[in-house]
Amino acid sequence: MRPDRIDWTPPTRDPDEPRPPAQLRRILALFRPYRGRLAVVGLLVAASAVVSVATPFLLRAVLDVAIPQGRTGLLSLLALGMIAAAVVNSVFNVLQTLISTTVGQLVMHDLRTNVYGHLQRMSLAFFTRTRTGEVQSRIANDIGGMQSTVTSTATSLVSNLTTVVATVVAMAALDWRLTVVSLLLLPLFVWISRRVGNERRRITTERQRQLAKLSSAVQESLSVSGILLGRTMGRSDSLAGDFSRQSEELADLEVRSSMAGRWRMNVIQIVMSAMPALIYWAAGLTAGGGGTPIVSIGTLVAFVTLQQALFRPSVQLLSTGVDVQTSLALFQRIFEYLDLPVEIAEPADPVRLPAVRGEVRFEHVDFGYDPERPAGTLADIDLTVPAGGSLALVGETGSGKTSLSYLVPRLYDVTGGRVAIDGVDVRELAFETISAAVGVVSQETYLFHASVAENLRFAKPDATDEELVEAARAAQIHDHIASLPDGYDTLVGERGYRFSGGEKQRLAIARTVLRNPPVLILDEATSALDNQTERAVQQAIDALAAGRTTITIAHRLSTVRRADQIAVLDHGRVVELGTHEELLALDGRYAALLRREAPGEAPGEAPGEGAAVPGGVTAVPGGVTEAAEPALQAAFGTSL
Numbered sequence: 001m002r003p004d005r006i007d008w009t010p011p012t013r014d015p016d017e018p019r020p021p022a023q024l025r026r027i028l029a030l031f032r033p034y035r036g037r038l039a040v041v042g043l044l045v046a047a048s049a050v051v052s053v054a055t056p057f058l059l060r061a062v063l064d065v066a067i068p069q070g071r072t073g074l075l076s077l078l079a080l081g082m083i084a085a086a087v088v089n090s091v092f093n094v095l096q097t098l099i100s101t102t103v104g105q106l107v108m109h110d111l112r113t114n115v116y117g118h119l120q121r122m123s124l125a126f127f128t129r130t131r132t133g134e135v136q137s138r139i140a141n142d143i144g145g146m147q148s149t150v151t152s153t154a155t156s157l158v159s160n161l162t163t164v165v166a167t168v169v170a171m172a173a174l175d176w177r178l179t180v181v182s183l184l185l186l187p188l189f190v191w192i193s194r195r196v197g198n199e200r201r202r203i204t205t206e207r208q209r210q211l212a213k214l215s216s217a218v219q220e221s222l223s224v225s226g227i228l229l230g231r232t233m234g235r236s237d238s239l240a241g242d243f244s245r246q247s248e249e250l251a252d253l254e255v256r257s258s259m260a261g262r263w264r265m266n267v268i269q270i271v272m273s274a275m276p277a278l279i280y281w282a283a284g285l286t287a288g289g290g291g292t293p294i295v296s297i298g299t300l301v302a303f304v305t306l307q308q309a310l311f312r313p314s315v316q317l318l319s320t321g322v323d324v325q326t327s328l329a330l331f332q333r334i335f336e337y338l339d340l341p342v343e344i345a346e347p348a349d350p351v352r353l354p355a356v357r358g359e360v361r362f363e364h365v366d367f368g369y370d371p372e373r374p375a376g377t378l379a380d381i382d383l384t385v386p387a388g389g390s391l392a393l394v395g396e397t398g399s400g401k402t403s404l405s406y407l408v409p410r411l412y413d414v415t416g417g418r419v420a421i422d423g424v425d426v427r428e429l430a431f432e433t434i435s436a437a438v439g440v441v442s443q444e445t446y447l448f449h450a451s452v453a454e455n456l457r458f459a460k461p462d463a464t465d466e467e468l469v470e471a472a473r474a475a476q477i478h479d480h481i482a483s484l485p486d487g488y489d490t491l492v493g494e495r496g497y498r499f500s501g502g503e504k505q506r507l508a509i510a511r512t513v514l515r516n517p518p519v520l521i522l523d524e525a526t527s528a529l530d531n532q533t534e535r536a537v538q539q540a541i542d543a544l545a546a547g548r549t550t551i552t553i554a555h556r557l558s559t560v561r562r563a564d565q566i567a568v569l570d571h572g573r574v575v576e577l578g579t580h581e582e583l584l585a586l587d588g589r590y591a592a593l594l595r596r597e598a599p600g601e602a603p604g605e606a607p608g609e610g611a612a613v614p615g616g617v618t619a620v621p622g623g624v625t626e627a628a629e630p631a632l633q634a635a636f637g638t639s640l
Contacts, residue, residue: 027331030110030150034103041099045159048092049166051085056170056302058082064298096159104150111143111150115337123343124411125369137212138337146330160313167310174303182275182307205329207253214246276304344413350430356437357387358518358549359422360408366416367403367572374415377403378572381417385565387518390550392560394593395569401553404569405521408551409438421519439517441541443524445504452481453488455507459515467514475510475540477503502536509540520545522552566590 031038058078066075116139119126127135171179217239279300362383368376378400385391393401406412407419410426418425421437429437447455456468463471468488472478480503484490492498492507499507512520522541545552552563560566561580568576568589576589583590 023328023331023335026335030107031103033110034106037099037103041096041103042158044092044096044099045162048089048096048159049162051089051092052163053166053170053306055082055085056174056305058085059305060174060296060298060302062298063301064296104147107150108143108147111146111334112139115139115143115334118338118340118342121342121345122340123413124406125343126340134212134215137215138333141211141215142330142333146327146334163313164310167306167313171303171306171310174299174306178279178303182279182310202329203253203256204327205332207250210246210250210253214243214250217243217246276307279304279307344410346431347428351424351428351433352430353422353424353433353437356433356518357422358437359387359420360385360391360519360549360551361420361423362404362407362417363420364417365404365407365414365419367400367407367412367414375572381572381574383565383567383574383577385549385551387422387549388547390545390552390563390565392552392563392566393569394560394566394590399569400572401569402523403572405440405523405551405553408519408521409440410434436515437517438519438521439512439515440521440523441505441508441512441544445501445508447492447499447504447507449491449493451486451489451491452484452507455492456488456511456514459511463514468510471510471513474513474543475506476536477506477510477540506536506540509544513544517548519549520551522550524553568593 058081062075062078065071066078119135168179168183171182362381365378365381366375367378368374370376381404383391393404395401403412407414408421408426410419410429410431413427418427420426421429421434426434448458453465453468456471457463460467465488469478472481481488481490490498492504522545550563552560564579565577566580566583567574568583570589576583576586578586584594
């Protein structure tokens with residue numbers, strides 16, 4: 001019994017809930033490996049800030065000293081100093097941008113690879129519960145959405161903060177009274193920016209969820225299977241309409257995100273833009289009626305210049321604060337995936353077997369997909385398959401055959417007892433040893449959208465062309481590949497749709513031949529094939545299984561008859577165990593299966609067309625199983 005597939009995403013936190021300092025520390029930790037480069041950026045930022053604030057002081061000297069006193073030499077030096085400051089500042093900015101962007105992209109690379117690597121370690125159960133589009137959205141959209149924050153926001157924050165501090169100090173040095181007036185509204189501006197940031201964070205969380213839904217819809221409906229299903233069911237227009245509605249919702253969220261707090265931030269910009277005019281107005285009032293101005297013309301101009309220089313980094317600093325709050329929603333979604341517990345982990349000191357003989361033992365195994373029912377699927381399974389021996393698992397659909405086989409390559413972990421290879425618990429083995437020891441050929445063949453050769457080399461990247469041909473010959477597929485215009489360079493198409501079911505199965509067998517595992521699991525590898533294709537695939541499987549420890553599930557009767565042991569499963573328990581002849585002599589569940597599935601034949605006879613497949617179904621012409629035929633007749637109101 002396999003778990004039902006449901007849509008699932010990790011639980012998300014309330015966007016209004018305050019983020020603990022631990023999350024900010026975790027974000028800063030992403031930059032820790034590059035602290036040397038960031039230190040250089042900090043030095044460049046500080047140097048740039050010092051150079052920037054020097055220009056107004058040079059300007060004051062021009063207006064108060066050089067021009068009034070007619071000192072042309074000093075005027076020339078001051079002018080050159082202002083030009084040199086601009087050049088040096090530009091060079092610093094270019095270097096700062098180069099280093100900070102490089103660091104940001106390295107952090108992005110680390111995030112992507114960490115999330116992908118972590119997901120590669122997740123159990124099969126996680127992927128049966130999670131939509132593929134959701135996973136893709138986390139890696140592509142969420143991490144991609146953080147790009148500007150990671151690559152430029154951190155540097156912008158440091159740069160603008162340093163510039164603001166240096167500028168405020170320089171303004172205070174010119175005139176502390178004007179400085180106090182200029183900074184009176186700063187607390188209000190900070191409060192406004194925090195409100196805007198909270199609003200954008202809420203919208204961003206909702207937007208990313210909608211983007212994940214849209215990505216899932218695209219991934220599912222625009223795959224080859226999705227297109228076939230949509231067109232054959234006449235749902236293409238409906239799918240397009242659903243996509244349009246989801247896209248419209250996303251567009252609305254994008255507009256809301258862009259406009260959130262826009263007017264409030266514009267008020268800040270208007271006020272800060274008006275400050276120089278207010279300073280000139282106040283200075284003019286003090287000088288009116290022959291009074292003594294509170295500052296000299298040069299100081300006034302220098303102060304206003306600094307004030308205008310303060311405007312840009314201050315607004316950017318407030319905007320950066322908004323961006324940081326917005327990006328917290330994205331970081332939270334990424335950290336949710338990184339924090340997912342790895343249910344099947346390699347032990348700290350794994351056992352590596354130099355040579356695997358292939359003995360497989362199930363020792364009082366319990367297993368359940370529901371944590372509250374640890375023996376809900378399999379209970380007290382006790383079986384031994386000697387090295388080079390064969391075991392066939394038969395039983396009704398849902399009896400636990402596939403679940404039992406998945407415990408050997410450790411796609412799931414037992415909830416009781418243990419599964420051992422050559423006497424070593426698979427939970428103690430290195431993943432490399434398990435993958436080299438156990439090969440799986442299932443009914444659901446997966447091929448990458450790549451060439452035939454690339455698909456085969458996925459099992460053995462360093463395989464030579466001669467090895468590819470040898471494996472293909474063993475799988476009875478070489479002649480077909482050779483007849484193709486591009487031979488082994490032929491693209492198989494998405495999920496191998498350019499090949500028939502039997503051809504894909506034989507490619508999968510050839511891939512397993514290259515891997516050359518001592519333990520082989522055959523999971524209903526021919527149940528969906530027509531009789532002629534089944535015979536060709538069966539020949540390839542027979543060649544593959546020779547000399548290997550083989551666990552066969554719901555395979556054709558001739559294979560089951562030759563198995564060293566046949567285990568009959570019922571509701572997760574072994575109810576009968578023995579050879580074909582022994583089980584027939586018992587006249588129990590196994591014999592009843594054969595009589596029910598091949599009513600026209602004696603149990604000991606070799607099957608013909610319509611023969612029994614001891615997995616609970618019978619292959620009949622057209623690919624319809626005898627067990628399913630009555631239901632299909634009732635559904636269609638006709639005889640099959």
